[in-house]
Amino acid sequence: MILATSIQLIATLTKYPEILIAGRVIGSFFSPMCDSVLILYLQEISPVKIRGALSSLCATGYFVMALFGMMLGMKNILGHNLTILLGVPIPPGLAALAFLLYLPETPKFLMIVKQNRLAAKKSLVFYQGDQPTNDEILDEFIYETKNEPDAKGSLSDLLFVPYLRKALLLANAMLVLTVPFFAILLSSTYFLMEIDIPSHVAQLSSTFLAVVLILTCFIATYLLKSFGRRPLLNFSGIGSIISLCVFAIAGKFYEQNDIMKYIALSGMVGYMVCYGYDY
Incomplete structure (x- = not known):
């Protein structure tokens, strides 16, 4: 990613x-x-009790950086100078790379793939502390691999092992909910200006959308502790589809009534709220 940014600069x-x-x-x-x-890494280094909450922080960090980029991209900040704007991520990227070199590999990878129990135990102590149950945790990693006789550990398992195939289909069905997000994140200002919302209002609204997204991600982290994954995903998934319908229908008829453009904006906000929960 650092190389890609440097080439663009x-x-x-x-x-x-x-x-x-x-x-x-x-x-x-x-x-x-x-x-x-990153999501896999967070899942493999965290204790079971906080695995869901810690994994969700990946999305929070992503959206915070998206907000930061949107703010820097405004014309009155760095939007007028593309060279400087593209150069901003390089120094923190290099610092993050240096920090990554300090971190050990995940204990699960070291135990299952590398079969290096000593290194896996050191990694487990690094991430979760020196616990009396560490040896039991490492044994559970090995037990996971032996408890799946149908799986061979290859990508073909996703197609030929029935329960893995079902999980793959369900996961891809849920990913449909994420498809509109990237278009809205990258082009929300353009969409809003297309329905005659003033330019300065559209830019502020795009920034507000990113703020809303970050707030809902923080809330979702706490909701994960109180509610099951399925109810939260179903609720937010249905809400996101309804919000998109509101945005599309109101945006279609904005010329007939001025209030329609702001109803469309509310639909976009509603989608971002729901997306923050289901991500």
């Missing part, structure tokens, strides 16, 4: 848009990889 100093495209392609390849690896 260099592109702004040249006359070749192909360099910028190359940087974007590299970024689009590694960005989702970073997201998925």
